[in-house]
Amino acid sequence: EIVLTQSPGTLSLSPGERATLSCRASQSVSSSYLAWYQQKPGQAPRLLMYGASSRATGIPDRFSGSGSGTDFTLTISRLEPEDFAVYYCQQYGSSYTFGQGTKLEIK
Amino acid sequence: EVQLVESGGGLVQPGGSLRLSCAASGFIFSKYSMNWVRQAPGKGLEWISYISSSSSAIYYADSVQGRFAISRDNAKNSLYLQMNSLRAEDTAVYYCARYGGYFDLWGRGTLVTVSS
Numbered sequence: 001e002i003v004l005t006q007s008p009g010t011l012s013l014s015p016g017e018r019a020t021l022s023c024r025a026s027q028s029v030s031s032s033y034l035a036w037y038q039q040k041p042g043q044a045p046r047l048l049m050y051g052a053s054s055r056a057t058g059i060p061d062r063f064s065g066s067g068s069g070t071d072f073t074l075t076i077s078r079l080e081p082e083d084f085a086v087y088y089c090q091q092y093g094s095s096y097t098f099g100q101g102t103k104l105e106i107k
Numbered sequence: 108e109v110q111l112v113e114s115g116g117g118l119v120q121p122g123g124s125l126r127l128s129c130a131a132s133g134f135i136f137s138k139y140s141m142n143w144v145r146q147a148p149g150k151g152l153e154w155i156s157y158i159s160s161s162s163s164a165i166y167y168a169d170s171v172q173g174r175f176a177i178s179r180d181n182a183k184n185s186l187y188l189q190m191n192s193l194r195a196e197d198t199a200v201y202y203c204a205r206y207g208g209y210f211d212l213w214g215r216g217t218l219v220t221v222s223s
Contacts, residue, residue, distance in 0.1 A: 035209040037152075044202055044213040045152065056211065088152055092209050095166070096142070096154040 002027055002091050006099035012107040019076040021102045023089035028069045033093030036065060036074045039101075040085045048087075049074065081106075109133035109212060111203050116217030123193050123221070129186040129203030129214055137181035140164075140206040143188050145199035146216075153199075156188065157206065171197075193221045 003026040013019055023034070032052035037045040047056040049065040052072055062077040076083055084106050089099040115127040129141070143156045156177040157166045165177055176189040186203050198221045205212040 033209075037210070039152075044215050045210075046213070047209060047211050050209040050211075090152075090210070096157070096210075098152040098154065100151045 002029065002094050002097050004089055004091060004097055004099035006087075006089060006102045008102060009100075010103045010105060012105050013079055014107045015079050015081055017079050019074075019079055019083070019104055021074040021076075021087055021089075021104070023067075023072040023074070023099050025070045025072075025091060029072075029091045030093035032068050033091055034065075034067070034072050035090045035092060037088045037090065038083075038085045039088065045088065076104075079104075111205065111212060111214035113201060113203055113214045113217040116201065116219045118220045118222065119193055120223050121194060121221055124189070124191045125193065125219060127188040127190065127201055127203075127217060127219070129188075131184045131186070131205075134205075134212075136184040141177075141179065141186045142204045142206055142210060143175075143177060143186075144202045144204050144210070144213075145197075145219075146202070147196075147199045150199075158186070190219070193219075195221050197221050 005024045007022045034052045036049040038048050039045045053065045064075045066073050084104050086101045086103050088101050112130045119125050140159045144154050155168045155171050158177045174192045178187045200216040200218050202216045203214045204210040
């Protein structure tokens with residue numbers, strides 16, 4: 001099983017700042033089958049990125065993804081108030097596993 | 108509107124059974140594989156089961172293998188999860204999620220509480 005480790009566990013930033021979230025896999029993720037999801041309290045997860053760097057429908061371009069192999073990054077260029085949430089990475093190349101999540105909170 | 112709506116959650120005693128349903132609308136359900144994902148209170152996401160569009164391929168996480176059964180009825184645009192031999196650690200919000208290569212559409216979830 002591919003284990004995904006996200007860092008940091010909690011990220012405290014202010015609106016307008018840049019956020020960088022990391023996701024590291026225990027083994028290579030085939031064909032960059034790596035997705036990112038956003039979850040707000042009491043809501044279902046929402047797909048943000050797939051294929052490591054492709055934005056899902058309706059996702060603003062301040063969100064970007066990068067990486068390959070075992071190291072992946074989600075970047076939010078300028079934080080908006082609605083971006084504060086929990087973010088999960090997921091690999092779907094070998095069964096399906098999620099990272100433990102990064103909580104992005106307002107500083 | 109494209110959506111998934113789960114139902115069937117509730118309080119059940121340890122060792123009991125429950126059947127969850129997921130109603131799909133707004134898209135051609137029969138063309139998509141589907142999944143169940145759960146989230147224990149205050150915890151992260153855990154994939155638990157997958158079913159292909161024709162039900163020809165079914166997979167389970169080790170944590171539910173032998174106790175849970177996924178199924179679907181394409182004529183009714185519905186996905187199901189039969190949960191048997193429930194344990195306290197099965198307490199979670201259960202989400203159905205559409206598989207378009209990744210999990211591109213999620214329902215709002217249904218809460219299952221296993222407690223005496």
